[in-house]
Amino acid sequence: MLKQALRETMRSIVPGFFYSLHFQNPLRYNKPLVDLCRQPFITSDCECPLIVMNISFYLPFTSLSGISASQTGTAADGDPASCSPTTAIHSDQHVHAGFSAVDHDHVVRNGFDGMMLCDFLRRRHTLHVASGYCSRLAYLKPWQYVRLAGERRKTMHLLPSTAPDVWLSCHCDETAPDLLGPYCSQRLSLPYIIYQPLQTSTDRQRLPTYPGFLLNRYALRAADLIFTNWRSDRQLLGQLVLQQRVYHLAPRIVPDDFTFDLVSRRALRDQWSTGERRIVMTAAMLRPGAKTVGVQKVIDSCAELHRRGLDILLIIAGDGLDRALLERHGREKLPGNVIFLGKVPRTELYRYYSAADVFAFPGIRESRGMVYLEAQAAGLPVVAFGDWGAADTVIHEKTGLLAPAVQPKLFTDYLERILTRRDERIAMREAAKIHIRANHDAAAGYRLIEEIVADLVARHRRAHRRLSAGR
Known part of the structure; x- marks a missing residue:
């Protein structure tokens, strides 16, 4: 029985290793059936x-x-x-x-x-x-x-x-x-x-x-x-x-899971003693690699805007191995103007999106970037790199601004533009909510x-x- 099991397993696995030499059609015993089932789709009542x-x-x-x-x-x-x-x-x-x-x-x-x-x-x-x-x-x-x-x-x-x-x-x-x-x-x-x-x-x-x-x-x-x-x-x-x-x-996503909540916005901004500061939010798993590099970029951009005279509070949602490293970086670059929320339950994220004014995350090598969908569903304009997943979810100049990764300074400039142009920011907020419900409803x-x-x-x-x- 053991020999039979090994023979059966290797017969079905080995073709995968030598695919260029031997390809097994999954329905090879029913070739006419394969041809019929791979015709273009047609609408049918069944x-x-x-x-x-x-x-x-x-x-x-x-x-x-x-x-x-x-x-x-x-x-x-x-x-x-x-x-x-x-x-x-x-x-x-x-x-x-x-x-x-x-x-x-x-x-x-x-x-x-x-x-x-x-x-x-x-x-x-x-x-x-x-x-x-x-x-x-x-x-x-x-x-x-x-x-x-x-x-x-x-x-x-x-x-x-x-x-x-x-x-x-x-x-x-x-x-x-x-x-x-x-x-x-x-x-x-x-x-x-x-x-x-x-x-x-x-x-x-x-x-x-x-x-x-x-x-x-x-x-x-x-x-x-x-x-x-x-x-x-x-x-x-x-x-x-x-x-x-x-x-x-x-x-x-399910847009209703990230509906804008005015009560949460006011409560959290009071809790953070926001005052006249504009709130930039980012969210990511704080693990080594592209995620950490992306969060560092947001911290650096906010620090640069702070030097330009903008009063900014950066909110970072997420946890991971690099959290301590990023906290040190935040204290050096934005002392007193960065808050690390740690891990936020998915069911609570809408409250923090609602409290922010813009969502910023480069999304380096992000395949999809679900955070962009969530942020827009809550009415947040997005600033990101347009080379990866954000391009599939954010409409440039309508629901957010997408900078080429080869122009990292433009990412900072776009963030400044949204924070300083109130009318454009409000227009993007409304467009983002409509866009998600119309095109990204699960x-x-x-x-x-x-x-x-x-x-x-x-x-x-x-x-x-x-x-x-x-x-």
């Missing part, structure tokens, strides 16, 4: 499908081993950790989601986005935990190959009883490639969808994660649909798969995903009926 979801999350507060995205009833706080590992939501209209939660112990850029998608889908559809297997760096652990083979067999044994319609995986990358989705969807003849994958270019790959890069690329090429909200990733993904299989969705984006998935399932069903009728 019964609501039962989506099978293999959702792999990175969570900041818990691992997902044994946690289901489906639950009976609704928890009072909506906390997914309260879900039962075996129960599922059933409604009159179903999407059946066979759900494989990949266990991770660290946070990635879009784990919360995956949680919001799951929470949205379970209101109308059924999600099932298919596996609690942790794929993080599993390709570097030979003893995990046997476990992977066992997880695949167990998943293949359990999922058919739930009659799934589609397999959906979330947030796979080279450190945690999807090792279940391509295999299981192929053998169950299910459409395979990946939500928010990460794919880096080959010139950035280095051992020991290069095998994971190849396995991740293998999964991406096997997918029938890929959803991404990063323009840079879309370009890379477009080099791997057909463009019509990659859907770009703008990054999204519910609207998830409804679009729901419609696209339902259409794919409908075409998949029609293809099966055609094949059955032709026999």
